[in-house]
Amino acid sequence: MNIILEEGEIICPVCNGNGNLKDSVYVCGKCDGSGKVDWVSNAITRNKKRSSLDRINVRMIVSHLKSLVNDLQFEPVDDITMNTLREMMGNYLTTLKDRKAIDDYQISRPFAGGYNFDVSIKLTRSIEVVKMNIMIK
Secondary structure (H helix, E strand, C coil): CCCCCCCCEEECCCCCCCCECCCCCEECCCCCCCCEEEHHHHHHCCCCCCCHHHEHHHHHHHHHHHHHHHHCCCCCCCHHHHHHHHHHHHHHHHHHHHCCCEEEEEEECCCCCCCEEEEEEEECCCCCEEEEEEECC
């Protein structure tokens, strides 16, 4: 990975410019995965505490849910499409729950007839809950 440093920036001393920590599962807390920090941040900031939200697997789950929405982008936005999307997201999250990747999830439609979903995912071995709003345009 080639890193282009601008004036006042240095390669992250925690991850050595890699962006991930040694085990490659957690994003570096010092540089937030960019591999570089400015010298002021390097001098005054400490490493952030690790969070389950930093895990690459969580980013993959969110990315996959977004791709499900993109798969239906040319469908008419009506109740049939919304129910299909809810079923697709539910099947995917149930598979993850069965494989112990997540503890629990909830999919709700805040407004009947609305074109968005609130998705909450309870992560394994964490008290954190990933909450996102998925909207169909």
